[in-house]
Amino acid sequence: xxxxxxxxxxxxxxxxxxxxxxxxxxxxxxxxxxxxxxxxxxxxxxxxxxxxxxxxxxxxxxxxxxxxxxxxxxxxxxxxxxxxxxxxxxxxxxxxxxxxxxxxxxxxxxxxxxxxxxxxxxxxxxxxxxxxxxxxxxxxxxxxxxxxxxxxxxxxxxxxxxxxxxxxxxxxxxxxxxxxxxxxxxxxxxxxxxxxxxxxxxxxxxxxxxxxxxxxxxxxxxxxxxxxxxxxxxxxxxxxx
Amino acid sequence: xxxxxxxxxxxxxxxxxxxxxxxxxxxxxxxxxxxxxxxxxxxxxxxxxxxxxxxxxxxxxxxxxxxxxxxxxxxxxxxxxxxxxxxxxxxxxxxxxxxxxxxxxxxxxxxxxxxxxxxxxxxxxxxxxxxxxxxxxxxxxxxxxxxxxxxxxxxxxxxxxxxxxxxxxxxxxxxxxxxxxxxxxxxxxxxxxxxxxxxxxxxxxxxxxxxxxxxxxxxxxxxxxxxxxxxxxxxxxxxxxxxxxxxxxxxxxxxxxxxxxxxxxxxxxxxxxxxxxxxxxxxxxxxxxxxxxxxxxxxxxx
Numbered sequence: 001x002x003x004x005x006x007x008x009x010x011x012x013x014x015x016x017x018x019x020x021x022x023x024x025x026x027x028x029x030x031x032x033x034x035x036x037x038x039x040x041x042x043x044x045x046x047x048x049x050x051x052x053x054x055x056x057x058x059x060x061x062x063x064x065x066x067x068x069x070x071x072x073x074x075x076x077x078x079x080x081x082x083x084x085x086x087x088x089x090x091x092x093x094x095x096x097x098x099x100x101x102x103x104x105x106x107x108x109x110x111x112x113x114x115x116x117x118x119x120x121x122x123x124x125x126x127x128x129x130x131x132x133x134x135x136x137x138x139x140x141x142x143x144x145x146x147x148x149x150x151x152x153x154x155x156x157x158x159x160x161x162x163x164x165x166x167x168x169x170x171x172x173x174x175x176x177x178x179x180x181x182x183x184x185x186x187x188x189x190x191x192x193x194x195x196x197x198x199x200x201x202x203x204x205x206x207x208x209x210x211x212x213x214x215x216x217x218x219x220x221x222x223x224x225x226x227x228x229x230x231x232x233x234x235x236x237x238x239x240x241x
Numbered sequence: 242x243x244x245x246x247x248x249x250x251x252x253x254x255x256x257x258x259x260x261x262x263x264x265x266x267x268x269x270x271x272x273x274x275x276x277x278x279x280x281x282x283x284x285x286x287x288x289x290x291x292x293x294x295x296x297x298x299x300x301x302x303x304x305x306x307x308x309x310x311x312x313x314x315x316x317x318x319x320x321x322x323x324x325x326x327x328x329x330x331x332x333x334x335x336x337x338x339x340x341x342x343x344x345x346x347x348x349x350x351x352x353x354x355x356x357x358x359x360x361x362x363x364x365x366x367x368x369x370x371x372x373x374x375x376x377x378x379x380x381x382x383x384x385x386x387x388x389x390x391x392x393x394x395x396x397x398x399x400x401x402x403x404x405x406x407x408x409x410x411x412x413x414x415x416x417x418x419x420x421x422x423x424x425x426x427x428x429x430x431x432x433x434x435x436x437x438x439x440x441x442x443x444x445x446x447x448x449x450x451x452x453x454x455x456x457x458x459x460x461x462x463x464x465x466x467x468x469x470x471x472x473x474x475x476x477x478x479x480x481x482x483x484x485x486x487x488x489x490x491x492x493x494x495x496x497x498x499x500x501x502x503x504x505x506x507x508x509x510x511x512x513x514x515x516x517x518x519x520x521x522x523x524x525x526x527x528x529x530x531x532x533x534x535x536x537x538x539x540x541x542x543x
Contacts, residue, residue, distance in 0.1 A: 079329065082386070
């Protein structure tokens with residue numbers, strides 16, 4: 001396997017970026033501590049455990065997208081061109097980058113769960129496992145979205161595009177403000193966003209999982225569509241000019 | 242493709258246009274294994290587009306490329322081609338050794354990493370990150386990346402552009418040590434001197450076409466190699482142009498400058514037909530002048 005050496009290299013690079021990793025964990029955990037006091041009553045059906053689902057989702061998708069934004073930089077700087085002149089396949093590159101995105105998505109989820117635990121949220125052991133592993137596994141389409149955007153935007157625009165995606169998915173998906181306080185139109189928009197359903201995965205740990213099937217189906221659909229888009233785009237990029 | 246199978250590089254009818262710009266306008270190139278070839282031309286002559294097409298980074302509008310009998314993609318996948326790109330960035334969050342180790346891990350039969358570092362002259366830089374290196378040092382790192390796969394064909398795009406004279410000499414010594422083993426090297430440069438010193442053969446490119454191809458000396462002599470200057474009162478440009486062996490004429494007042502393929506014949510005729518000619522000066526064209534004449538986009542003829 002030629003990819004393992006490259007994957008090791010990429011993992012080492014991202015682990016070295018301690019500032020990035022620290023911020024990825026501290027931001028959603030901090031927001032959780034802030035919001036679990038703020039929104040529990042407003043949200044109606046809310047509880048700190050419910051808030052945990054939203055912020056775990058936010059932390060995970062933000063980290064996955066940020067990891068993807070590195071591919072935009074590497075594409076603009078010419079590093080990708082250089083890799084194309086090695087036996088590393090396009091598939092190998094994408095698999096490694098996607099793996100790294102998933103890897104960095106885990107600590108934020110774990111961090112929010114830890115903050116929830118420390119601030120007194122009570123769940124059965126299975127509930128904790130579900131809250132953490134479910135939210136994390138559901139991040140796959142966001143890792144793919146990060147790779148897709150990385151192939152479309154330049155390094156110059158990367159910050160704006162990735163920042164915009166994170167905010168839209170976070171706010172409109174109801175991760176930062178509960179959908180319960182949205183006007184009806186906006187609440188309908190939230191239903192269409194994958195981030196809303198990623199949060200539902202986490203919410204299921206607190207609410208018993210009535211909408212689990214729908215969440216899994218929507219996220220699977222996004223995974224297939226975004227995965228196909230990444231592959232098509234990469235092929236086109238390789239064959240370009 | 243049997244006919245081209247033996248060639249390290251075989252390109253036929255390569256063409257690439259960007260809108261109205263004919264970056265590469267019909268180039269054929271055959272390179273034998275073991276040759277060291279300079280792709281020489283001024284900036285914007287089409288060298289980089291040419292190299293991108295040879296490597297499969299850019300798809301030609303027309304034409305075909307084979308590297309050691311394979312398509313560029315196959316040759317790259319097999320590790321048969323080592324490439325130094327001019328503008329490709331290096332990562333700044335890893336060390337030089339980590340980059341070379343990673344590249345080596347992608348290949349089936351790479352050189353030992355330490356040997357690649359040593360041959361490229363970057364052993365003492367191995368623990369450092371590219372951000373802190375000079376332009377010339379970065380080029381040597383790129384060279385280590387290119388040679389770690391132990392490739393049969395090295396393609397170097399303007400390899401010494403960021404190097405000072407001493408580093409440049411060391412760099413070429415390193416390249417030389419590799420070519421002994423029958424490796425083929427194709428490098429692009431806009432320095433005639435570099436082509437002359439380090440290549441067995443020069444392919445001169447201008448406006449997307451090959452304008453000369455052969456050993457440096459042959460390419461230079463092809464241009465026609467003398468300038469005759471003289472004060473020639475009363476001479477008309479047509480008369481001077483008609484002298485045997487004269488290829489171009491410039492006349493300012495009495496002062497004529499004749500470009501000649503030969504030195505003796507035009508001079509004899511000049512003095513015979515214009516007895517008043519004086520202040521005669523005959524000079525061989527320097528390499529640099531020859532190069533400028535070969536590569537000037539619009540050759541000046543009167």
